[in-house]
Amino acid sequence: MKIKIILLILFTSLIGYSQEIALLKYNGGGDWYANPTSLLNLIKFSNQNINTTIKVKPATVEPGSPDVFSYPFIHATGHGNILFSDSEILNLRNYMLSGGFMHFDDNFGLDEYLRREIKRIFPNSNLVEIPASHPIFQKPFAFPAGLPKIHEHDGKRPQAFGIFQDNRLVLLYTFECDLGDGWEDAEVHNDPKEVRDKALKMGANILNYIFNN
Structure with missing residues (x-):
């Protein structure tokens, strides 16, 4: 408990002075670097449309680093295996329990590995589908x-799953969405403008939720 309180104080002091987000560089063989322009565009869109002041270039952080506590939002994506060491599991758990927020976006092929690792991080909690009313x-x-x-x-419907701790996501x-x-x-996937707009708006909602709750 004492460690958690110290981490919470550290995390709160950090987010009070800046808005900065990060990409998770994980091990296991999956391509954590799969969408190199995605966070840059999300930051630009959010700063222009919802009045965030996020540092334009996102950081890259490893799951076992104490630097994770510098970022209120950490994003991870990829297509393949994702694997955390025991010390990384503990670090990520402490990060989230002390105020941090993690977003994992399946870029196709990540699901079975990610669910395994999430269960290791929170062995006593289950992923639950987040209702549209959230x-x-x-x-x-x-x-x-x-x-x-x-x-x-x-061909499945898109689903948002979450882990809640003390009623906090x-x-x-x-x-089955692929926000990233x-x-x-635009030229990477040649998506129509309305599709990209939906993705960016949903991403902005995520950031808005983190910075205002």
Whole structure:
């Protein structure tokens, strides 16, 4: 408990002075670097449209580093295996329990590995589907049906799953959606403007939720 209090004080002091987000560089063989322009575009969109003041270039952080506590939002994506060491599991758990927020976005092929690792981080909690009524889908942009569909994978509906601790959403897992692809430069996937707009607006909602809750 004492460690958690110290971490919470550290985290709170850090986010009070700056807004900066990071990309998670994980081990296991998966391509953590899969969407190189996505966070850059999300930051630009959010700063222009919802009045965030996020540092333009996102950081890259490793799961076992104490630097994770410098970022209120850490994003991870990829197509393949993701594997955390025991010390990384503990570090990520402490990060989220002390105020941090993690977003995992399945870029297709990450699901089975990620679910295994999430269970290691929170062995006593289960991923639950987040209903469309949750605030993360309400503002500043309305998504009355919940998570939007950006790219097709297996023809399944898009789902947002979460881990809640003390009624606080600490981990968001977006599945069968591929938000990160929608955040990429337009020429990467040649998505229609309305599709990219949906992705960026949903991303802005996530950031708004983190910085205002």
